[in-house]
Amino acid sequence: MKKNPQQRHQSLFKAGLTPLLLALLWAPSSTATSASKIEAAVASSNRVSSLSKDELISILTLQKRQWANGERIIIILPPITQPSFSQFVIERTGFYPYQLKRRWDRTRFSGRGRAPITANTPQETIELLKKTPNALVFLPADLSDKEVKYVTSND
Amino acid sequence: MSRPMTRQLMHTACLISVCITSLCTLSASASIINDWRINGFLSQGLSTTSDNHYFGDSDDRISFDFFEAGLLIEKDLNDTLSLSTKLAYRAPYSIQRNRTSIDHLLLDYHALNGRSWYVGARLGRVKVNYGLYNTTRNTSYTWPTALMNDTVYVNKLLPLYLSTDGINVYGHKDFDSTSVDLELSTGRLKVPGAVVNDLFYGLVESQDLTLKDTLNVKLDLSIPSWRSRFNATFIGFDADITDLNSPPTTYNWRQYSLSWQQAWQAWQLDVELYQATHANTSQGYNLTVHRLFPSGLDIYALLGEYWENSKDKQGETFEALTGLPGSSQFSANYGLGFIYPITPHWDIAAEARYNEGTNSLLFADNPLQDEGLKEHWTQLFIRATYHF
Numbered sequence: 001m002k003k004n005p006q007q008r009h010q011s012l013f014k015a016g017l018t019p020l021l022l023a024l025l026w027a028p029s030s031t032a033t034s035a036s037k038i039e040a041a042v043a044s045s046n047r048v049s050s051l052s053k054d055e056l057i058s059i060l061t062l063q064k065r066q067w068a069n070g071e072r073i074i075i076i077l078p079p080i081t082q083p084s085f086s087q088f089v090i091e092r093t094g095f096y097p098y099q100l101k102r103r104w105d106r107t108r109f110s111g112r113g114r115a116p117i118t119a120n121t122p123q124e125t126i127e128l129l130k131k132t133p134n135a136l137v138f139l140p141a142d143l144s145d146k147e148v149k150y151v152t153s154n155d
Numbered sequence: 156m157s158r159p160m161t162r163q164l165m166h167t168a169c170l171i172s173v174c175i176t177s178l179c180t181l182s183a184s185a186s187i188i189n190d191w192r193i194n195g196f197l198s199q200g201l202s203t204t205s206d207n208h209y210f211g212d213s214d215d216r217i218s219f220d221f222f223e224a225g226l227l228i229e230k231d232l233n234d235t236l237s238l239s240t241k242l243a244y245r246a247p248y249s250i251q252r253n254r255t256s257i258d259h260l261l262l263d264y265h266a267l268n269g270r271s272w273y274v275g276a277r278l279g280r281v282k283v284n285y286g287l288y289n290t291t292r293n294t295s296y297t298w299p300t301a302l303m304n305d306t307v308y309v310n311k312l313l314p315l316y317l318s319t320d321g322i323n324v325y326g327h328k329d330f331d332s333t334s335v336d337l338e339l340s341t342g343r344l345k346v347p348g349a350v351v352n353d354l355f356y357g358l359v360e361s362q363d364l365t366l367k368d369t370l371n372v373k374l375d376l377s378i379p380s381w382r383s384r385f386n387a388t389f390i391g392f393d394a395d396i397t398d399l400n401s402p403p404t405t406y407n408w409r410q411y412s413l414s415w416q417q418a419w420q421a422w423q424l425d426v427e428l429y430q431a432t433h434a435n436t437s438q439g440y441n442l443t444v445h446r447l448f449p450s451g452l453d454i455y456a457l458l459g460e461y462w463e464n465s466k467d468k469q470g471e472t473f474e475a476l477t478g479l480p481g482s483s484q485f486s487a488n489y490g491l492g493f494i495y496p497i498t499p500h501w502d503i504a505a506e507a508r509y510n511e512g513t514n515s516l517l518f519a520d521n522p523l524q525d526e527g528l529k530e531h532w533t534q535l536f537i538r539a540t541y542h543f
Contacts, residue, residue: 053379053380054332054379054380057379057380057382058329058334058377058379061377061379063327063334063336063377064327064329064334065265065273065327066234066265066268066273068269068270070234070235070268071234072231072234072265079499080499081499086449090449094382094418094419094420095382095418096420096447096448096449096451097449097451098447098450098451098453098496099418099423099447101451101496102297105296105297105542106294106297108194108227108229109194109196109225109227109241109294109297110241110259110282110284110294111229111239111240111241111259111261111263111277111281111282112282112284114192114229114231114237115194
């Protein structure tokens with residue numbers, strides 16, 4: 001039987017609602033765990049020795065933009081899909097990484113701040129840190145490098 | 156050349172230029188710290204409605220008119236000075252009409268800072284920082300929902316007042332458990348006549364409009380440990396409008412909004428109330444509840460209402476005076492949607508809505524405001540975005 005326009009639209013509407021409901025049912029509710037824990041770090045020459053939870057949140061939400069000495073904070077992240085980084089962000093800030101990413105995009109595309117830079121490997125992160133001593137980076141906690149100083153506190 | 160063909164060509168040109176830029180910057184992370192940074196996005200939407208038109212000819216059809224592309228270019232000149240600009244192309248959805256525009260072009264001078272505070276200024280074309288989720292409501296893929304809340308889409312402010320050519324002063328202060336941000340912008344802006352004409356249902360002459368004495372003040376209070384944000388915004392401007400049916404008048408817009416955003420690990424609540432005074436006093440609110448997942452999936456339900464005249468919420472007086480339907484004076488929408496990052500570069504978003512009232516419909520999409528519009532209607536919108 002041929003559908004009238006109203007029925008046709010109702011079908012389209014239902015076709016749109018179905019994936020929404022399926023997505024709700026299918027969506028995973030917890031993050032995967034990973035063997036290698038991530039910690040926040042700065043260059044060993046940086047005067048910062050620890051970061052409180054609130055300071056970390058302020059930096060990652062792009063509200064705090066400079067270190068106390070006036071240098072611009074450059075945030076260098078592993079890929080946000082990396083499970084160990086996701087776990088770190090959730091535990092230390094209470095945000096999911098994509099929540100932060102949406103905030104970064106809004107800030108960046110309005111000309112009100114710079115979004116973090118992504119480094120694909122710890123080696124790449126360390127190379128970037130050597131070139132930019134004012135960076136805040138995120139590295140595996142078991143990595144030992146004299147150029148790197150871990151700064152996260154658990155308050 | 157016909158308009159659809161021109162549009163097709165513009166879309167293709169945008170697609171090619173953004174793809175080339177994307178390819179050129181794919182492996183650039185190691186070199187961008189002190190160099191130019193280039194980012195961009197392409198967004199294509201699909202809109203269908205049971206009645207009325209939204210983002211093109213969508214009544215019982217699928218409209219692909221929603222298309223948007225943007226290119227962001229930034230450079231840090233030193234620790235305190237940076238340059239940023241964004242070019243945007245918007246296809247003829249709603250009121251933006253094939254417009255390529257400079258959304259912002261500014262020099263940001265981070266003037267002074269201490270251990271827990273900083274102040275600075277931005278000079279040039281600065282985007283209006285309205286409401287809580289903004290900073291960039293006028294970039295579709297950064298909207299808090301797949302479709303922007305009707306009450307914001309419709310309130311005529313957003314397309315009229317995207318940016319201001321002038322100065323923006325900002326400050327930030329950390330306290331023990333809170334932080335406060337304050338921004339103040341002032342300047343002027345020229346709005347194209349086509350946009351003005353659409354906003355006022357073709358009742359004003361299609362000539363460029365200059366917004367004068369613009370003022371945008373935004374106060375933001377954050378409590379990081381609670382993951383709460385409170386926000387108050389004021390926007391005001393004056394403009395001389397030539398109405399076809401009455402003598403030229405100065406249009407004074409004053410708008411106040413209050414917002415609250417509360418995040419939990421897996422949930423987020425956004426509440427926004429606002430009131431605008433112009434010819435009438437308009438009021439509206441948005442309420443959005445998000446369920447968030449570690450994968451980046453964001454499923455939300457929303458409720459929004461808007462009244463063009465708070466003293467005539469159902470439009471009865473308006474109908475008696477003008478003969479036009481009273482349903483054009485209010486809008487209520489109930490929606491369910493999701494945004495999902497398929498990869499770090501691809502997002503898909505979808506939203507289904509039930510609507511009451513036609514105030515959210517724009518003249519550009521629905522030229523016959525006085526006939527044929529249905530008070531109760533549904534819509535489905537799907538959007539895919541590539542960004543880099």
